[in-house]
Amino acid sequence: MNVAVRIARYESRDVSRGRWLVVYVVLLFGLAQTLLALEADTTRALAGLINVVLIVVPLVGLLFGTLHMYGARDFNRMLLAQPVGRRELFNGLYAGVALPLAGATILGLGLPLVVAALRDPSALAGVARFLAVAVVLTLASVSLSFLTSVAIRDRAAGMGVAVLIWLSLSVLYDGVLIVAASTLPSAALERPALIMTLLNPIDTARVLLLMQFDGAALMGYTGAVFRNFFGGATGSVVAFLTLTAWIVLPLLLARRIFRRSDL
Amino acid sequence: MIRIENLNKSYGRLDVLRDVSLAIPRGRITALVGPNAAGKTTLVKSILGLVRPGSGRIVIDDHPVSRDPVYRERIGYMPQQPAFPDNLKVGELLEFMDDIRGASEGAAAGPFDRAPGRDLIDTFNLSDSMDRRLGTLSGGTRQKLNAAIAFRYGADLLLLDEPTAGLDPLARTRLKEVIAQERERGTTVLVTSHVLSELRDLAEHIIYLVDGRLEVSSSVHELLRETGAPDLEQAVARLMAESVDAGTDAQRSGAVGEAG
Known part of the structure; x- marks a missing residue:
């Protein structure tokens, strides 16, 4: 068996038994269950859950991944004193952290949603899409956390940057977009807004999720442009590919830094 | 034998190792000593490939240290402060190490002949702790486990960074006995320690570093x-x-x- 797979197996066992992962599952389960109880319709509950997922999932992924990597630094040195290559260790670590976290996301959100969708089969496709986006967002945020922790040696500074990344992608970005929208005519915004969306994984995920609801029609002319682009098959594929790039590119960069740095 | 040739390492403008050239004799116990910030840990990390030298090279029995990790099959390492995954059990950690060492498959993957490892589990009374989570272990028990892992795979080069730190007198004595037995077996041992009395009966060769420079390397x-x-x-x-x-x-x- 590949060394990375062996490392991932024990890493994921360690991560899965952590208290915080259990708290995370319970939190997601509680949020999903509460919204399902408040809304009679599963699709409406899903729409309500979008904002929660877009805030909580990247925040947890970024913080959990960064904290875990800084905490594991001494043990990683010990592993690298064995006949283990840095590439294998890095791959094993990523799989060992990201997969249990993705599993927790599926368990916490999926269990109540799938049960609800079984009673309301029309919502099944929406639930599947919702869970897929939540998982991809988890993997992307763990990638960004790995990049942060290998690029910044100091733990406190690294944690600060992780929070800043989340803040920029989920809060500051919206502010910039609102200012742009209020100062520029909508026609001039179409293309830049599309590009900006693809440059922000949280926004790409948001658009991918919103497009399945009629709510997009409320977004006016730009909303129509978005609907035309992301609502079609090509747009969805482009959005998913962009999100995949947000997993792969930071990870490759992080691995490159990890392979070259002093430990 | 380990040969270190013109090794230099800097962190930014701070020179940590300055043109260090020395030989660590095979089959003997070498003490690596020096004041704080002398470059001892950086030297050990360089041998392990954890730190990339600015220039110079390290050769272990004609195999230059490179990015290929296979040479570390023959190394047993005891870090100064052992850190393990909190939520794994002691037995699982040993399985993990066996697994990545390929020991569970009963064969060495690399070109080096390895002697059978030394099981220190009973020596350090760790058998009763196999089901305990690593996060609940005391500092002393962690250090015993640290030693058990370093000696487990029949390494012919042992790098021991402050090996007796945190051990009770009995465990310390036992560890020193085990190190002495390794010498009999022909293992090359490099030990760093601040407690020089610990090395008194063991060390045969001494390397003394100051400010990243080699001051003394002699018997x-x-x-x-x-x-x-x-x-x-x-x-x-x-x-x-x-x-x-x-x-x-x-x-x-x-x-x-x-x-x-």
Whole structure:
């Protein structure tokens, strides 16, 4: 068996038994269950859950991944004193952290949603899409956390940057977009807004999720442009590919830094 | 034998190792000593490939240290502060290490012949702790486990960074006995320690670093003769005092106080 797979197996066992992962599952389960109880319709509950997922999932992924990597630094040195290559260790670590976290996301959100969708089969496709986006967002945020922790040696500074990344992608970005929208005519915004969306994984995920609801029609002319682009098959594929790039590119960069740095 | 040739390492503008060239003799116990910030840990990390030298090279029995990790099959390493995954059990950690060492498959993947490992589980009374989570272990038990892993795979090169730190007197004595037995087996051992009395009965060769420079690399016998000191502890204390006299550096004088 590949060394990375062996490392991932024990890493994921360690991560899965952590208290915080259990708290995370319970939190997601509680949020999903509460919204399902408040809304009679599963699709409406899903729409309500979008904002929660877009805030909580990247925040947890970024913080959990960064904290875990800084905490594991001494043990990683010990592993690298064995006949283990840095590439294998890095791959094993990523799989060992990201997969249990993705599993927790599926368990916490999926269990109540799938049960609800079984009673309301029309919502099944929406639930599947919702869970897929939540998982991809988890993997992307763990990638960004790995990049942060290998690029910044100091733990406190690294944690600060992780929070800043989340803040920029989920809060500051919206502010910039609102200012742009209020100062520029909508026609001039179409293309830049599309590009900006693809440059922000949280926004790409948001658009991918919103497009399945009629709510997009409320977004006016730009909303129509978005609907035309992301609502079609090509747009969805482009959005998913962009999100995949947000997993792969930071990870490759992080691995490159990890392979070259002093430990 | 480990040969280190013109090794340099800097962190930014701080030179940690300066043109260090030395040989660590095969099959003997070498003590790596020096004041704080002398470059001891960086030297050990360089041998392990954890730190990339700025220039120079390290050769272990004609195999230059490279990015290919296979040479580490023959190395047993005891880090100064062992850290393990909190939520795994002691037995699982040993399985994990066996797994990545390929020991569970009963074959070495690389080109080196390995002797059978030494099981220190009973030596350190760890058998009863197999089901305990690593996060609940005391510092001393962690250090025992650290030693058990380093000696487990029949390494012919042991790098022990402050191996007796945190151990109770009984465990310390047992570990020293095990290190002495490794010498009988022909294992090359490199030990760093601040407690020089620990090394008194063990070390046969000494490497003394100051500010990243090699000051002394000689047999203990020769060092005692040259310094006229009655034992290793006093010989090193005299070396440290000489370094302080040579350049009155606040950091060095602090380390002399520590060693004396």
